[in-house]
Amino acid sequence: MLYPLNSADKLGFTEIKELIKAHCLSVMGQQMVDKIQVMSNYDLIAKFLNQAHEFKNILQNDDALPINHFYDIKTLANKARIEGAFLSEEEFFQVLTSLTTVFAVIAYFNERKDVYPNLEALFEHLPIEKAIIKKIDMVIDPKGKIRHNASRELMEITTGIAKAEQEARKKIDQIFKAASASNWTADGSLTVRDGRLCIPLLAENKRKIKGFIHDESASGQTVYLEPEEVFTLNNRIRDLEFDRRREIIKILTALTDELRPYVPLLLSYHGLLTKLDFVRAKALFAIEIEAEMPKVVNEGRFTFYNARHPLLYLNFKKEQKTVVPLNVSIDDSTRIIVVSGPNAGGKSVCMKTVGLLQMMVQAGLLIPASADSVAGVFKQLFVDIGDDQSIESDLSTYSAHLSKMKYFVEGANGKTLILIDEFGTGTDPQFGGPIAEAVLEALNHKKVRGMVTTHYSNLKIFASNTEGIENASMLFNNTAMQPLYMLEVGKPGSSYAFEIAQKIGLPQNVLNLARNKVSAGQKRVDSLLVDLEREKKEIFDTKQKLDKQQRHVNLLLKENEELKSFLDENRKNLMREAKQEAKNIILNANKLVENTIAEIKSSNADKEVTKTLRDNLTAEVKKNTIKTEAPKPAAKTDEEIKAGDWVKLIDGDTTGQVMEIIKDNVVIAMGELRTVVKRKRVEKVSRAEVPKEIRRSNIGQTNDVASFSPEIDVRGMRTEDALFAIEKLFDRALMMGFGTLKILHGKGDGILRKMIRQYLKKYEQVDRMEDEHADRGGAGITYVYLK
Structure with a gap:
């Protein structure tokens, strides 16, 4: 249930439906899109989401679904239902092409049985009656015209017409040649007047040929005459054409009679085509906005990761800008989020993004958010956005807000999602603030879920002290005085009223006068919020720097351990080989000495033999002696x-x-x-x-x-993981002396590309970074050139 009824318009849901309609192939699909509404039935929501998700998968990853023709066969079936009525050639052709599409689609899914179960359910138990196609195909040709042999009578009539036309043409050509030879004709050739083939004659010669004058030129010098002989033949052709028309009606009436028993089945086929066109349009729109299917739970909660407003995304896409993604969660512990922060900081867009995505999910549409997001199901959606003052109803802006607050407090419950923009405004802040706080307390007591935006300090304080309500702020760069459009849950945000006024150029004396009029307590609160935001940003930057340094230290430690292990292993191998070699030398030496002594004894110490044996022994000793070399x-x-x-x-x-x-x-x-x-x-x-x-x-x-590749693909990775992987590649490229890196990060919203480039700019070894050529990936690929 939506309240008020124009909530769909205010959140942009009506515009979403119009964009989906643009993807429909048929009027029936567009009519079905018009009927899209927010549902609270969990099973229906899950079914519609799964259908859109499966069709999206077909469009992106499978062969094209054979859906080329969508005609309104429901209207044709209802016409055929009437006794005595008949369908025209064109209408039968529309039935034929539509049924061909239906049977091709059913065959497509039969080949992929159980791959797309939710789409298969659309035509479950739907019979394939090819007899209808055969009957129509016998009468209608592939061009949508009736076949000349649809009946024996039609074939005879068609043949007779062809012969008569040939004879008439031959006769008039003879007369035309004879008249031309006599110089009776005007310039030109045979021409058609009133559907009759005529000879252009000079007016003074019109009595020289018997026939009927159908027309004359504007000057009156030329008349267009149909010869008498040809006139008789043409009348015969005309009669045959009437006979042919009557025979065609007879054939079409008989064919319609044969089709009449299949009217209920034709209506079922029509329903399948309509649903396919509808689901296809939803899937195409999902691809256009890079939407995914979240996990759906039958509870009043949601968690959106990297969520983007679809309309804002499409507008920014045209301007080649990126939308800052939103991460937000509402559950049993954090039921209501009070968003504060500077003007034009994105508070309302943040809240509208949450409302629109929740409406889309409950309407069975995929949403532009990460696939690991979780969406719940709410029974009611109450919205208070914009100025609903009414002259007719005598309602002021604040009265309109109060009327809605009354409805919210009375009708909301734990299954209600509320969205309130600029909560409490429209009246004196001294009284509007306490009333808004009381309403918020009443809604929280009813366990309502929702999001509100405000500038009121009392609501920020109330949220920080109340269980179930959480402060959140839209981040602001107080150095550059620019909003960051990022939601941070956990603390309220400053309105940066004085800082923004100073940037706009409000005179300093006016600013000083305004500061003096603000209470000291309020000054301290606002200053504290500004200081907290600045300190948190500094801590975040320091943490990122420390994380980077720690990763670098870990890498160096790992390499040091690998080197130490390598050196220890080499030392062990050398020692082992040295010991083995020394052992072999000693064994060989012992054998040599023993053999030498034995040979000396056997030769009875012969001088020549002894000398030879000593020389051999000396040579072996020199061979195993380590020479001391002079320093090189x-x-x-x-x-x-x-x-x-x-x-x-x-x-x-x-x-x-x-x-x-x-x-x-x-x-x-x-x-x-x-x-x-x-x-x-x-x-x-x-x-x-x-x-x-x-x-x-x-x-x-x-x-x-040789196998190292200076390329890396980080598409689909979280920013922190992508940067860590790029850092490892960067270090290896430096060690190996590579001069260029290629990083595939995809286009998307451009956030990952921006973070990668900002990260790499910190390295002094980086010379420059460039986009790939537009034909080969463009802004989706970054080339990094090293010094």
Whole structure:
């Protein structure tokens, strides 16, 4: 139930219906849109929402539904119901094309059984009677004209007409040629007058050919004559045409008689087409305003996330602006929200958004809000917006408000949603404030749900001290003196009256005089609200900065742990291999010594054999002796180093692979770690000098670089998650030396794009940011160029 009756107009619901009607293909669909109304039946609401949601899914993700023809077959069926009446060729063609659409739609859903259950219910148990199509198709051709062979008599008549026309044409051509040869004709060719083919003759020659004059030129020099022989043939054609018309009526009457038993079924088909057109229009409008289906509960509560006013969204879309989304919740603990804040700060728009979205949900329409939003069902919706003063009813503005308040207090209950704009205004604030407070207390006592806007301080204080009522404010940038159009629940807002007056340019002496007239207590309250808002913004900015720093610290800690683990593993591998090699050397040495002694003994210490064995032993000892090399000179700075080469730090034993050379800096990969050092601090080494473990570990990171993509898609992500993902990509791109990033964020309202760009501007490594080309995504993609 809506009160007052013009609530739909005031909240913009009537305009929404007009926009939906623009998407209808038929007058029947438009008439159904006109009947849309706010419902309180939970099952009906859920059914209509699911139908619109499923159709939207078809339009966006499935093959096109074969609905090309929508005609008012209800009117045609009612005409066919009357005995003796018959449908025309065009009307039968409309029935034929409409039924073709119906059967194609039913076949479409049969192929997708149980995929769209709510749409399937529209034609559940509806029989497919293709006999109707066959009967009509035998008489009407694909162009909507009656077939020449619809009956044997019609075919004979049609053939007779064709022969007579051919004979008449042949005869008049002969006469025309003969008259032309005799120079009796005027300039021109055969022409039609009064539906008859005539010869243009010079007026002085009109007696030279027998026939009938049908017309003459304006000058009287030319007459248009139908020869006597042709006149007889044309009369015969005319008679045949009358016979043909009578035969067509006979055929159409017989076909209508055959169609008459199917009239109830035709009416059912008409109902299906009408509903399909209606649901399709709702789905197309939902796509236009980027609407989603919220979760619906049979309770008096709602929670809207990223909600936008649909009409404001469409207007801003034309101007390429974005609507600031609204997050608001009303439930058992927070029943009434008292919204305060500056003038032109968006209080009324906020409240109208809530009211309009709730009306749309209860009318079975999808809403421009996140899919995780929750919408309830209210039995009553009471609205007090605008000035309803009436000269006829002798009602002043305030009297009209009081009349509504009386109705609200008497008729509202826990299933009522109230919306009151500028609560208490219209009379002396000294008395209007207390009356408004009393009304608010009475409504709260009845557990009413709703939202009110006000500038009255006593209502703000009452809300802060009363259970079930919550203050909220529209945020305001008091530095730039501009509204932010963001709702913040939990504290009242200042009206910023003096600040706005100062920005507009009111003389300072007038402002000072006004300040002196405000009570000290009121000054303190307003100043406190302004200070609280400023401090909260500073805390919010500081929190964001700390969160960013913490994420950076966490990333560094993770990389440090990975590096430490990598170094520990390498050290263990080296120690293990060194021990194994030493063990092998000792075993080989023992065997060599034992074999040498045995051979000396077996040769009876022969000098030549002994000398040879000693030389072999000495050579083996030299082979396993570690040579002490002289310190290598510093690497030459002119030695060429390129990407892919292996290098070693001069002042350490760290080895890595060159990923990129930037001026006199070298980007080195050591396992998963990237570092940048000066060119003069490294020297080139051969691949053979690099331990196998280090080469193996760098294979992974080389593949990582090869597979790294400087692109990221954050569409559909929350702002905080998107920024965190972009920060990780940004850090990796810097470490790997990439110069460009590509961020896909979508167009939408432009909020995510704006937040991303503001966030990246803080990095000094960012050179500039640009939109993608308009043909390849435009403002939905941001290119980030790094220095």
